[in-house]
Amino acid sequence: MRDHDRYREDLAPYALGALTELEHSALERHVMGCEECARELEGLRRTVDLLPAAVPAHAASPELRASLMATVRAEADAARVAEASPATAPVRAEPRRSWRDRLRIAVPRPALALAAAAAVAVASVGGYSALDDEPAPVAPTSVAASVDRARLPAAQASLDATGDVGVLRVDGMPNLTGELRYVVWVDRGDGPEYATSFNVRPDGSGTAGVPDVDGVRRVMVTRERTTAVDAPTEQPVLTVALG
Amino acid sequence: MGTQRDLRSLADEDLMALVQRGEPDAFEVLYDRHADASFSLAYRMVGTRPAAEDVVQEAFLAIWRSRVRYRSDRGSVRTWVLGIVHHRAVDGLRRHLVHDRRRGGDSETAELREAPERTDLEVVRRDEADRVRTALGSLPEDQSRVIELAYFGGFTHAEISGMLEMPLGTVKGRMRLGLDKMRRELQEAV
Numbered sequence: 001m002r003d004h005d006r007y008r009e010d011l012a013p014y015a016l017g018a019l020t021e022l023e024h025s026a027l028e029r030h031v032m033g034c035e036e037c038a039r040e041l042e043g044l045r046r047t048v049d050l051l052p053a054a055v056p057a058h059a060a061s062p063e064l065r066a067s068l069m070a071t072v073r074a075e076a077d078a079a080r081v082a083e084a085s086p087a088t089a090p091v092r093a094e095p096r097r098s099w100r101d102r103l104r105i106a107v108p109r110p111a112l113a114l115a116a117a118a119a120v121a122v123a124s125v126g127g128y129s130a131l132d133d134e135p136a137p138v139a140p141t142s143v144a145a146s147v148d149r150a151r152l153p154a155a156q157a158s159l160d161a162t163g164d165v166g167v168l169r170v171d172g173m174p175n176l177t178g179e180l181r182y183v184v185w186v187d188r189g190d191g192p193e194y195a196t197s198f199n200v201r202p203d204g205s206g207t208a209g210v211p212d213v214d215g216v217r218r219v220m221v222t223r224e225r226t227t228a229v230d231a232p233t234e235q236p237v238l239t240v241a242l243g
Numbered sequence: 244m245g246t247q248r249d250l251r252s253l254a255d256e257d258l259m260a261l262v263q264r265g266e267p268d269a270f271e272v273l274y275d276r277h278a279d280a281s282f283s284l285a286y287r288m289v290g291t292r293p294a295a296e297d298v299v300q301e302a303f304l305a306i307w308r309s310r311v312r313y314r315s316d317r318g319s320v321r322t323w324v325l326g327i328v329h330h331r332a333v334d335g336l337r338r339h340l341v342h343d344r345r346r347g348g349d350s351e352t353a354e355l356r357e358a359p360e361r362t363d364l365e366v367v368r369r370d371e372a373d374r375v376r377t378a379l380g381s382l383p384e385d386q387s388r389v390i391e392l393a394y395f396g397g398f399t400h401a402e403i404s405g406m407l408e409m410p411l412g413t414v415k416g417r418m419r420l421g422l423d424k425m426r427r428e429l430q431e432a433v
Binding site: 009010068071198 | 296297307394
């Protein structure tokens with residue numbers, strides 16, 4: 001009974017998200033076996049769920065939408081192709097053309113999907129690639145990054161670009177902890193400009209949407225303690241040259 | 244897959260079914276529907292536009308990648324989405340990701356949203372927002388303070404106890420009293 005009273009005291013902090021992880025887990029275990037606490041918690045949660053309505057309204061930026069949807073669409077395309085074809089689809093390299101020439105090609109969505117899957121399938125990210133059996137025209141959309149091997153010995157990265165939207169794909173990168181974040185910068189010739197930030201999954205892979213790559217000469221990634229910095233505080237750990 | 248116009252006429256739960264099949268167009272509509280509320284919540288919590296955008300981006304990517312986990316019997320899509328945004332913001336605050344930036348907030352993001360379309364749903368949401376603000380505002384300050392520090396500040400009950408130099412049991416009790424009072428107010432207002 002004493003335990004029950006103690007857990008009951010924790011229901012409000014739990015609903016507000018104010019317990020530590022350990023306390024949170026312990027309370028969840030109790031609630032699973034206690035009908036009275038489960039009922040009370042439900043009522044508290046319904047009230048807490050309304051709290052977001054109390055905040056002043058602000059509009060999310062179009063850049064955020066563009067960045068997010070660039071990543072989502074790239075992942076959806078890659079997943080669709082992965083479902084439809086074997087993961088080890090044959091690939092071939094094409095003669096290198098300028099990045100801007102490649103972006104000018106209008107890519108129908110199925111072709112983009114195949115190209116995205118090929119980019120995923122080629123673990124070495126050796127530049128750009130296309131499926132052998134893809135009908136022409138095939139638009140290679142992936143540009144490989146140069147990586148600072150001293151700091152990221154296992155990293156691979158490439159930028160897939162369609163029109164003005166780019167998606168940076170990385171693999172083999174350390175998952176950052178604490179305050180550190182990977183920050184993506186774009187350089188149009190007049191210095192680095194903040195584009196977005198990201199972290200990788202525990203397996204070291206990740207994607208970041210870069211909403212506007214038009215006119216960009218270099219895309220760079222640095223590790224920063226805060227995303228409020230105006231300029232990189234270290235040399236890039238990876239760079240994609242687009243010029 | 245329907246057109247954007249068709250998709251925009253769907254209820255959240257129907258959209259979510261398409262999202263769960265991996266349809267990015269449906270996800271885009273879902274994002275548009277909840278982006279401002281998500282950003283507003285994140286901004287209230289972390290205090291600056293770049294940090295709030297990080298939170299929203301991470302939250303929606305998590306939503307996209309864990310879309311199969313959504314279950315309609317556990318609550319509305321909006322509640323699920325805002326819960327994930329809240330969780331990500333708390334996570335960021337506790338990792339001190341935005342520690343140095345949330346104190347004062349940045350002035351360039353002080354703009355309020357322009358009036359959106361007066362759809363029926365928007366009217367309902369504005370009405371709900373008014374009721375929730377009134378209920379929160381009507382609480383004694385010692386109760387609203389612990390609720391705001393916990394929910395919007397991301398502080399644990401132990402941290403709040405230390406900050407306010409108040410016994411842990413008192414903090415928990417005030418959270419409970421405040422939420423109970425809000426619930427009664429909101430029930431009466433319906």
